Amino acid sequence: MGRSFLEGILNAGVLTKAEVLLFGNSKNAGLRQEGYNVAHSEREVLQKSKLVLLAFKPLQFAAVLEKLRGIDRENPDLIVISMAAGIKMDTIRKQLGDVRYARIMPNTPVVINRGMITIAIDQSGKKITPAESRELFQLLEILGTVVEIDETEMDTAIPLHGSMPAYLYSFARAFINNALKHGLDEEKAKTLVTEAIIGSACMLKNSNRPIDQLIADVCSKGGTTLAGLEVLQNNGFEGIIDAACDACIRRSKELSNFFVPLQKFIK
Numbered sequence: 037m038g039r040s041f042l043e044g045i046l047n048a049g050v051l052t053k054a055e056v057l058l059f060g061n062s063k064n065a066g067l068r069q070e071g072y073n074v075a076h077s078e079r080e081v082l083q084k085s086k087l088v089l090l091a092f093k094p095l096q097f098a099a100v101l102e103k104l105r106g107i108d109r110e111n112p113d114l115i116v117i118s119m120a121a122g123i124k125m126d127t128i129r130k131q132l133g134d135v136r137y138a139r140i141m142p143n144t145p146v147v148i149n150r151g152m153i154t155i156a157i158d159q160s161g162k163k164i165t166p167a168e169s170r171e172l173f174q175l176l177e178i179l180g181t182v183v184e185i186d187e188t189e190m191d192t193a194i195p196l197h198g199s200m201p202a203y204l205y206s207f208a209r210a211f212i213n214n215a216l217k218h219g220l221d222e223e224k225a226k227t228l229v230t231e232a233i234i235g236s237a238c239m240l241k242n243s244n245r246p247i248d249q250l251i252a253d254v255c256s257k258g259g260t261t262l263a264g265l266e267v268l269q270n271n272g273f274e275g276i277i278d279a280a281c282d283a284c285i286r287r288s289k290e291l292s293n294f295f296v297p298l299q300k301f302i303k
């Protein structure tokens with residue numbers, strides 16, 4: 037995800053390679069070969085930057101934040117953006133200190149600049165100025181649609197966009213598998229399913245008809261769609277989606293709680 041951000045922003049020409057400093061853990065040697073400036077440590081990145089994107093896994097946070105403790109004394113004007121599921125800005129602040137914070141949740145279509153990114157800007161500590169906030173939005177908008185939310189809404193938002201690609205691909209795969217079972221060529225099945233999803237998503241986005249009406253529009257009485265929809269309804273389709281979203285949200289909350297024991301363990 038970090039690489040997608042980097043490439044999306046560099047490809048748009050907003051920043052040059054020379055303006056970016058990276059630390060990529062085991063990927064440092066490869067990054068140097070690609071001509072990137074690579075720091076000697078995570079701390080060096082935060083010492084020398086105006087804006088830092090933390091793009092490692094939530095379970096790696098405790099160990100990395102420990103190395104960045106008290107960075108506010110070395111770079112008080114820093115803006116730190118985390119994309120980690122579940123890790124609260126307050127948790128990061130406890131280690132890094134009084135710098136400025138924002139939290140984002142992207143999804144994988146940022147790779148093709150069609151991502152959906154939510155952003156929560158910290159309101160409790162030192163503030164990101166309106167001008168900086170505009171610049172930040174402009175940067176993120178290169179990668180897709182940006183919606184500002186409150187940090188308290190982050191967990192709830194994850195299944196709706198961060199995790200959605202995986203859910204939607206699973207949904208699509210089930211349809212493709214059914215077509216294969218009935219002898220349709222895989223490539224054709226994929227085209228049919230993909231184009232139907234894109235078209236329907238555009239309708240959902242642009243039509244002012246309520247969602248129930250859009251569903252009803254496809255369902256002729258006694259027709260094919262209704263026959264299938266009844267099977268979905270009778271087998272708890274919406275209940276399954278509801279449970280999947282709840283599990284996703286629960287996991288995000290667990291990740292934020294997990295940070296505490298892990299942090300104790302490291303100390």
Ligand SMILES: NC(=O)c1ccc[n+]([C@@H]2O[C@H](COP(=O)([O-])OP(=O)(O)OC[C@H]3O[C@@H](n4cnc5c(N)ncnc54)[C@H](OP(=O)(O)O)[C@@H]3O)[C@@H](O)[C@H]2O)c1
Pocket residue numbers: 037038059060061062063078091092093094096100119120121141142143144198199
């Ligand atoms: N994947 C998604 O769809 C998605 C969506 C929304 C948000 N996110 C968030 O994005 C973050 C990255 O997820 P991902 O799926 O891209 O994971 P990933 O492919 O495992 O990438 C994580 C990267 O972090 C690097 N890393 C580990 N320790 C580091 C350190 N100390 N300093 C610098 N880099 C370090 C890892 O390098 P090594 O391999 O060398 O350890 C790895 O390249 C996570 O916080 C996740 O919650 C992901």
